[in-house]
Amino acid sequence: MYNYKIINGKYGDTSLYDIVPVKAKGSFLIDKNNKHYLDLRSGLWNVSLGYQQEIYTKIANEFNNLLKKQLPYLDNHSFKHPIYQETAEKILKFVGNDFNNIIYTNSGSENTELSLKLANYVNKKGIESKILAFNNSYHGTFFGAMSVSGIDQNLNQLFNPKYGNVTFIEYPTSIDNENRILEQINSISSDYDVMFIEPVLASAGVYATSTEFMNKLIKILHTNNVIVVFDEVATGFYRTGSRFYFNRLDHKPDLVCLSKSINNGITPFGCVCISNYLNSRLQKSTHNMEHFSTQNGNLLGIISASIVVQHYLQHEDKIKQNIHNIESVFRELLTNSGLQYRKQGAMLAIKVGKNQSQLLLKKLQELGILTYLYLNENEEGVSIFPPFNIEPTLLKRALKIIIKYI
Known part of the structure; x- marks a missing residue:
């Protein structure tokens, strides 16, 4: 019995793993008995660089x-x-010329709250905020964030009414679905203020659309004066193969939410990047605006982000090669495996049978392999987000074991 509690389905002190890491090295967590656990999950939980x-x-x-x-x-x-200005310049250099300002935050969930406020300040079209989001998307657990996270709507019904008027759109899984959904959004979007987009559904099991769909979607939204927020907390910093998912698009979002890998999990930290266009609108706004938390200027968080972003800039070619190697292992072992899976860069989801993901998670833990799990309205499975510094031969051995037990 512990005196600290967590809320994860229920109020208690039960954690996903019954292990106590005391140190880490490379791509391993190590417990007090010196047992090594290959960490294939922490790319989703902040530690992309290992x-x-x-x-x-x-x-x-x-x-x-x-x-x-x-x-x-x-x-x-x-x-x-x-350090405020130095780090802002470094992050904006990394993000690209379409963005010229940032606001510091402490987490991805706070990013969502801030983005909702910014959209409200400059683009609220009616009495009530009207928001579009994808079903099975995840944007955090704060009040506004759980309002726009499609994946947790059943769990969060207790908190109705939530923030604004949110319409959840089906996330397309085929070209036919993409065309139908674009028609739907085109027909309704003029009434909406903002759309939150997780470009690849990470927590729901690595679902991705075509880049053509995303380009057309953003164009439709901008034509109808809808602010576009890209939540790249899970997909940013090379996880999909490029610096950010939006880098591959011709049409850019207005706000980009960053956290997790921005400082490799050293301290709570995040930021929202503001496009040149939206920055101009915010400066002209006559609203009295407010958003802050006690730690938004925490120097330790900002310094850690500065150092990690500099590491990305200095080692970009090697990181990209490492992700290519990870993708190659995924492709080599899964193409003819007979398993149902989805991958995007260094993100992998493998479907398992109903009520099997927890059992598989525990079995792999016994074997010294740590994965994560996903659950959506259609299926469940294991998620694999390896650190970028993992040795391909090590990943290959672990993935063979995972495939065997599935």
């Missing part, structure tokens, strides 16, 4: 420098500091 001593040493040194000055914390609503 457990690299080089990164941690740099961050520890910078943290130590700040702590020696007794200055670990400032709130950026009250103070300025050079």
